[in-house]
Amino acid sequence: GEGWRLGGTAPGTLVRTGATVLGAPLSLARISLEGRVPVLDPTEDGDLPSVAIASPEEDSLLPIGTLSVSGTLGDHRSLVSVAYSLNGAPPVEVPFAADPGTGFLTDLAATFDFGVEPVPGRNTVVVTARDAAGNEGSSSVEFAVVVPREVPLAAGAHFALATDASGGVRHWGSTGVYGFPILTAPTLLPGLEGAVALAGGFQHGLALLPDGTVRSWGANWFGQLGYALEGQAAYGTVPAPVPGLEGIVAIAAGGHNSMALRADGAVFVWGSNGKGQMGNGSEGGFATTPSVVQGLPPCRAIAVGTGPRTEWCTLFAVAENGDVWGWGDDGNGELCRGNTSPRHSLLPVQNPFVSGVASIACGYGFAIAVREDGTVAGWGRAGQGQIPGAWWQGSHSVVVQVPGAAGIVQAACGWESTLLLREDGVVLACGGNKYGQLGNGTTIEADRSQPPPLPVPVPGLGGVARIASAFYTAYAVGEDGSLRCWGLNSSGQVGDGTQENRLDPASVLLDQ
Incomplete structure (x- = not known):
């Protein structure tokens, strides 16, 4: 009892x-004493404790942040302490549950799990266990930590822009205007150090600087540089400030138009007004001075699409609540207004078929929206399968859910192809493949007797942080700052030192 x-x-x-x-x-x-042994005389123990590190794996490549180190311990008699050392620092004790009667860890196999703060580059963790007799057993693992490098990236019709490791802006390809010859490898473009965002139009470029101002260069036939050039020159060979823009947080360019988003959500536009791109109720001519688009709620994202003529563009803005607004050309259903005439709008109209949008990208006559939940929708021109789910229709004025797309964080559009960046760093591609812009090693187009293929991963690409596309060329920047490019290369826009088309992603050196 x-x-x-x-x-x-x-x-x-x-x-x-x-x-x-x-x-x-x-x-x-x-x-039951299963898994436990009595400690009769721990001082007579001559065997070393065992330590096995299960995670991280040897020579693994990991992102910066707190890292969990885990594994197993073993000893046939008793363990009295477990400690770890990171990169040769003094040992740090790891708490463990000891037997209340002995003070020893007498499990035949026990686990450990603790967090460390590794440094960028190579790291070594050593875990050491000691038993009651003073015997020590240890195990170590080496791994590398990569700090994701923010590399602003943008593509124009036949040129591309990206920042190098020192913060300078590199450009390659051709804008097709005097003063900018064909560049087959990334070349420094002075005056844009520290740029935080880049954008490319048909023949002009934009850069957003850390102080919230914008600089522009290239063709200016429609005022897309945001200022009048002395002597009515049609191009600017040196990046120059766009007057009147302050507190800018995002930029966009396409065709002969430019856009800027201010921190308070106001949207500015300048350049061609052939289809009402100014968004102020006017039509025709062009504007060399940025002006605020009328009737828009505060916005958080902007984009410019290309029309059948480079001076006819569709412009988009994503409101802070996730609604999509558009204005300008509507020749391919870009504004989702059905067969409404005329096929353009001089003022912003809300797309009634899509909501919860985080960002938007545009190609020739079509738009791809990435929702906050990682799903994707598209509308507009769909004749090359750039909007899976819309069949091979020439235009589609109703929003279509893109099947096979989940966990998407960014979209980029070429002339008739679509790239989708997934949250795990994988790039998906769909649409036209005339010049190998799908990156699958071929120029084979899809069978039009079948439904348009779903977006599929671009072979050999992983760990991607940002994508861009324009015309028939595609670009991807890795989390480590590496650059891969593929597709049409007639003007050196791939950047690999040649003018040969690339059907697979080619490695391009930014820092040279």
């Missing part, structure tokens, strides 16, 4: 609890 428990000065000893229990007295033979 009396209660007993394990305890005392040595493992396996029964002591009286002073309590009364129902049933038969406890029997030592009925108490």
Whole structure:
């Protein structure tokens, strides 16, 4: 009738609890000691404890942040301490649950799990276990930590822009205007150090600087640089400030138009007004001065699409609540207004078929929206399969859900192809493949007797942080700052030192 428990000065000893229990007295033979051993004399132990690190794996490449180190410990008698050292620093004790009767860890196999703060580059963690006899066993693992490098990236019709490791802007390809020859490899473009965002139009470029101002260069036939050039020159060979823009947080360019988003959500436009791109109710001509688009709620994202003529563009803005607004050309259903005439709008109109949008990208006559939940929708021109789910229709004025797209964080559009960046760093591609812009090693187009293929991963690409596309060329920047490009290369826009088309992603050196 009396209660007993394990305890005392040595493992396996029964002591009286002073309590009364129902049933038969406890029997030592009925108490399971599986996985545990008594420590008879730990000082006579000559065997080393075992330590096995399961995670991280040897030579793994990991992102910056707190890292969990886990594994198993073992000893046939007793462990009294476990400690780790990161990169040769003094050991840090790892708490573990000891046997209350002995103070030892007597499990035949126990696990450990602790967090460390590794530094960028190579790191080494050593885990050491010591038993009661003073024997020590250890295990180590080496791994590398990569700090994701923010590389602003943009593509124009036949040129591309990106920042190098020092923060300078590199450009390659051709804008097709005097003063900018064909460049087959990334070349420094002075005056844009520290740029935080880049954008490319048909023949002009934009750069957003850290102070919230914008600089532009290239063709200016429609005022897309945002200022009048002396002597009515049609191009600017040196990046120059766009007057009147301050507090800018995002930029966009396409065709002969430019856009800027201010921190308070206001949207500015300048350049061609052939289809009402100014968004102020006017039509025709062009504007060399940025002006605020009328009738828009505060916005958080902007984009410019290309029309059948480079001076006819569709412009988009994503409101802070996730609604999409558009204005300008509507020749391919870009504004989702059905067969409404005229096929353009001089003021912003809300797309009634899509909501919860985080960002938007545009190609020739079509738009791809990435929702906040990582799903994707598209509308507009769909004749090359750039909007899976819309069949091979020439235009589609109703929003279509893109099947096979989940966990998407960014979209980029070429002339008739679509790239989607998934949250795991994989790039998906669909649409036209005339010049290998799908990056699958071929120029084979899809069978038009079948439904348009779903977006599929671009072979050989992983760990991608940002994508861009324009015309028939595609670009991807890795989390480590590496650059891969593929597709049409007639003007050197791939950047690999040649003018040969690339059907697979080619490595391009930004820092040279």
